[in-house]
Amino acid sequence: xxxxxxxxxxxxxxxxxxxxxxxxxxxxxxxxxxxxxxxxxxxxxxxxxxxxxxxxxxxxxxxxxxxxxxxxxxxxxxxxxxxxxxxxxxxxxxxxxxxxxxxxxxxxxxxxxxxxxxxxxxxxxxxxxxxxxxxxxxxxxxxxxxxxxxxxxxxxxxxxxxxxxxxxxxxxxxxxxxxxxxxxxxxxxxxxxxxxxxxxxxxxxxxxxxxxxxxxxxxxxxxxxxxxxxxx
Numbered sequence: 001x002x003x004x005x006x007x008x009x010x011x012x013x014x015x016x017x018x019x020x021x022x023x024x025x026x027x028x029x030x031x032x033x034x035x036x037x038x039x040x041x042x043x044x045x046x047x048x049x050x051x052x053x054x055x056x057x058x059x060x061x062x063x064x065x066x067x068x069x070x071x072x073x074x075x076x077x078x079x080x081x082x083x084x085x086x087x088x089x090x091x092x093x094x095x096x097x098x099x100x101x102x103x104x105x106x107x108x109x110x111x112x113x114x115x116x117x118x119x120x121x122x123x124x125x126x127x128x129x130x131x132x133x134x135x136x137x138x139x140x141x142x143x144x145x146x147x148x149x150x151x152x153x154x155x156x157x158x159x160x161x162x163x164x165x166x167x168x169x170x171x172x173x174x175x176x177x178x179x180x181x182x183x184x185x186x187x188x189x190x191x192x193x194x195x196x197x198x199x200x201x202x203x204x205x206x207x208x209x210x211x212x213x214x215x216x217x218x219x220x221x222x223x224x225x226x227x228x229x230x231x232x
Contacts (some may be wrong), residue, residue, distance in 0.1 A: 027097045033082065034094070042098045048159030054101035057213045059150030061095035063177070063227050072176040075169050105157040105207040113200045121201025124194060125155075134189050135222040137198070140182075145205070147213035151228045154213060160203035167195045178226035185223065 035042065037050040044052035053061060066072075068079040069086065083091060125145070128136035138145060140152055147154035155163075169175035170187035177183060190198070221228060 027093055031094055031097055034098070037078075041101045041103045043101075043103045044157075048162055051162055052105075052157060053098045054103050055212070056099060056153050057147050057149045057151060058092075058095045058099035060147070060153045060227075061098055062092050063151065065091040065095060067175075067177060072178070073169075073174075075174040102210075105211070108157075108204050108206055109159075111160065111200055111204055113204075117197045118201050118204070120194075121197035121199070124190075124198050125201055132189055134186060134194075137202075139219075139222045140217075140225070142214040142217070144208055144211070144214070145202070146208065146211045148217050149213040149215055152213070152217075154211065155202050156205050156211070157207045158203065160199045163199035163202060164195060167199070180224045180226050182221075182223045182225035182227075 034053070037045060038053050039045050039050070042052065042054035044050060044054075064073070065083055065086075066088070068076065069083045069091070071080070073079070086094075124134065125137040128134045128139065137155060140148075141155050142148045142152070145155045166175060167187050167190065170181075170184045173184070175184075187195075
């Protein structure tokens with residue numbers, strides 16, 4: 001089954017390359033293989049395993065493609081395989097395409113989580129924990145948690161399992177970013193209970209109508225972050 005799926009993606013990728021040769025401007029056709037996993041227009045797969053890429057900040061998407069290509073994200077070899085021979089400029093073009101997609105978010109799920117856990121997650125997301133030097137999510141990801149252009153992603157509309165998996169990857173080092181890796185540092189300061197609470201609270205938030213990344217943060221980032229050039 002996995003072999004047939006990989007073969008179909010390889011064939012789709014080859015078809016996209018042929019489309020590029022015939023029509024270099026047809027970026028929508030060239031990114032069609034991405035939608036085999038990430039859903040129509042990049043709005044996410046139904047199983048929650050493949051995240052939404054539609055509407056994410058272009059700089060963030062570009063960095064993630066570079067991270068897959070250059071070995072900083074190792075837990076998804078299929079992604080690395082798909083982008084391993086693509087240039088920086090090609091990856092940037094892909095990122096710009098999906099960043100421009102405006103598609104609606106589904107309603108948030110209802111989770112069987114106690115109010116105490118949700119309140120703990122809300123407190124960490126909105127205020128952080130100064131005693132443990134854990135910044136609030138809103139300090140980096142924007143007041144509305146919809147991200148900040150061009151490099152910081154939004155945190156709403158993401159399945160809880162996916163959020164948990166990414167925190168686990170940062171804690172283990174399977175997922176890395178350009179140094180200094182701020183999210184790796186933060187993830188290692190959070191307990192499993194912290195992560196479970198934050199992921200539950202974020203996953204149950206309604207995404208604002210016409211959500212879009214903020215154009216700027218109101219204050220400097222609280223931590224040095226290599227994937228945000230102005231914060232290095």
